[in-house]
Amino acid sequence: MSAARPSASAAALRRRRAATAGFHLGAGALAVLWLLPIALVLVTSLRSFDDIAAHGLGSWPRSFTLDNFRQAWVDGGQQRALINSLIVTIPCVLVTLALAAMAAFALSRYELPLRRSLLLLMLGGNLLPPQILLIPVSKLSELMGVYDTLPALIGVQIGFGVGFYVFVLHGFMRAIPTEIQQAAVIDGAGPWQIFLRIILPLTRPALAALSALSFTWIFNDLLWAITVLRSDTKMPITAALIGLQGQYVSMWNVIAAGSVIAAAPTVAVFLRFQRHFVAGLNLGAVK
Incomplete structure (x- = not known):
C-alpha cells in the first residue's frame, strides 16, 4: 500500500x-x-519594390528601405489622414466618456424615474445593426448642413458610443458602497463634489479600459467615415488606406507601410493603458 x-x-x-x-x-x-x-x-x-518584384512577396528579404513610409506618409496622404483621425478620435473619446460618466453617476447613485427603462433604451440602441442606419444618418447630416465635415463624424461617433459606455460605467458605479457617498453628504459635499472627488477616482480602471477600447474603435472605424464624408482631404486613416491600395495597386511594400502607420497609434494607446485595461477587465469579472 x-x-x-x-x-x-x-x-x-x-x-x-x-x-x-x-x-x-x-x-x-x-x-x-x-x-x-x-x-x-x-x-x-x-523591403524595396525591386526586391519583391524579383523574388516574390514570400521570399527572404534581400534589401531594406524606409522610402516606403515616406511614399505612404507624403505621396499617399497618410499624414493628412492621420491628423483627421486624431481630430475625430480624441474629442470623441473625451466627450463620450465625460457624458457617459455623468449619466452613469446619475442613474446609479440616485433614484431617478424610469432609470431602468433609460438603461435598456441605451443598450437597445447599441444592439441595432449599424447598416440599417446608414441612409438615415447620411440624410440627417445633409438636412442639418454638416455633411462631409469632421464635426458630423464626431457627432455620429459620440451618439452611437455613449449608450454602451453608460451601461458599462453604470455597473461599476453601482457597485461602489453607498456608505462612501453618505459619508461625503454628511461632510457637506454636493453632487458635483461627490462625482469628481469620489466616484471618478474609484472608477479609474473602468475609464482607462473604456478609453483604450473607445480609441481603438473610433480610430479604426470605416463605416461611418464613408457614410458622412465624401472629400478625400477629410477622410480618416482607415478610408485613406483604401485609397492607398487603389493608388499603389501592386506596390505591396507601400501598402504595408501605410498599414503599419495606421496601426501604430492604436498599438501605442493599448500599450500605454495595458495595466489599467487588464485591471478594468478583472474588476468587471469579479463583479
Whole structure:
C-alpha cells in the first residue's frame, strides 16, 4: 500500500507536467501563427519594390528601405489622414466618456424615474445593426448642413458610443458602497463634489479600459467615415488606406507601410493603458 501511493502520486505529477507542457506548446504555436502575418507586414513594409518584384512577396528579404513610409506618409496622404483621425478620435473619446460618466453617476447613485427603462433604451440602441442606419444618418447630416465635415463624424461617433459606455460605467458605479457617498453628504459635499472627488477616482480602471477600447474603435472605424464624408482631404486613416491600395495597386511594400502607420497609434494607446485595461477587465469579472 505504501509503495502504491508514491507511484500513483508520481504518475499524477507526470500527467500534470505533460498537460502543462502541452498547453504551453499549443499556446506557443497559436501565438506564432497569430504573429506571422504581423511579421510579414512589418518585413514587407521595409523591403524595396525591386526586391519583391524579383523574388516574390514570400521570399527572404534581400534589401531594406524606409522610402516606403515616406511614399505612404507624403505621396499617399497618410499624414493628412492621420491628423483627421486624431481630430475625430480624441474629442470623441473625451466627450463620450465625460457624458457617459455623468449619466452613469446619475442613474446609479440616485433614484431617478424610469432609470431602468433609460438603461435598456441605451443598450437597445447599441444592439441595432449599424447598416440599417446608414441612409438615415447620411440624410440627417445633409438636412442639418454638416455633411462631409469632421464635426458630423464626431457627432455620429459620440451618439452611437455613449449608450454602451453608460451601461458599462453604470455597473461599476453601482457597485461602489453607498456608505462612501453618505459619508461625503454628511461632510457637506454636493453632487458635483461627490462625482469628481469620489466616484471618478474609484472608477479609474473602468475609464482607462473604456478609453483604450473607445480609441481603438473610433480610430479604426470605416463605416461611418464613408457614410458622412465624401472629400478625400477629410477622410480618416482607415478610408485613406483604401485609397492607398487603389493608388499603389501592386506596390505591396507601400501598402504595408501605410498599414503599419495606421496601426501604430492604436498599438501605442493599448500599450500605454495595458495595466489599467487588464485591471478594468478583472474588476468587471469579479463583479
